[in-house]
Amino acid sequence: AQSVTQLGSHVSVSEGALVLLRCNYSSSVPPYLFWYVQYPNQGLQLLLKYTSAATLVKGINGFEAEFKKSETSFHLTKPSAHMSDAAEYFCAVRVYSTLTFGKGTMLLVSP
Amino acid sequence: DTEVTQTPKHLVMGMTNKKSLKCEQHMGHRAMYWYKQKAKKPPELMFVYSYEKLSINESVPSRFSPECPNSSLLNLHLHALQPEDSALYLCASSQGLAGVTYNEQFFGPGTRLTVL
Numbered sequence: 001a002q003s004v005t006q007l008g009s010h011v012s013v014s015e016g017a018l019v020l021l022r023c024n025y026s027s028s029v030p031p032y033l034f035w036y037v038q039y040p041n042q043g044l045q046l047l048l049k050y051t052s053a054a055t056l057v058k059g060i061n062g063f064e065a066e067f068k069k070s071e072t073s074f075h076l077t078k079p080s081a082h083m084s085d086a087a088e089y090f091c092a093v094r095v096y097s098t099l100t101f102g103k104g105t106m107l108l109v110s111p
Numbered sequence: 112d113t114e115v116t117q118t119p120k121h122l123v124m125g126m127t128n129k130k131s132l133k134c135e136q137h138m139g140h141r142a143m144y145w146y147k148q149k150a151k152k153p154p155e156l157m158f159v160y161s162y163e164k165l166s167i168n169e170s171v172p173s174r175f176s177p178e179c180p181n182s183s184l185l186n187l188h189l190h191a192l193q194p195e196d197s198a199l200y201l202c203a204s205s206q207g208l209a210g211v212t213y214n215e216q217f218f219g220p221g222t223r224l225t226v227l
Contacts, residue, residue, distance in 0.1 A: 043201055044218040046215060097167070097214075
């Protein structure tokens, strides 16, 4: 069975600072990995996805993630945080037909 | 059109009421999903439809009854709910299930349900 672990339920950064949200996965087969963002009272929006084509994946809003098989990780980064990045971020793994989500990380951005 | 729409946005119902949630997509996707999301938690899968047939039911109580009238539409019928069923209900769609490379899911904005 697959699983996802997101380290840190909350991450606080200052505006302009580096954003790093951690995700580790467990899967018995090569996984497909996703990062979603959820703003308050909204649905989930796909930020980026890993589909085995390239280990460094660029997504929307300046986010990117690197797939590291040896570390079973798929951490999300952004060089410079913006106030509008404050939201809940979910890492997810898909094996076969369903998505398994991590518990989420709330990103707080202070001026 | 790359959008999944859900109606209503908010719903308040009593425990004896019958109501329905509606989800629609026009992306030609053949798989559709219902998720339940409690506050500060990740979405939990409830049902999956593939080619208008129920493919997965994650042991959801019978007071939740899904329906897929056609490939673009997904309903969730609600009856005799409990206060603990109050949550954000999310609909999603994807190209398909197995056999599609990465099977990205597109989510709707959700229906905020309150059961009194």
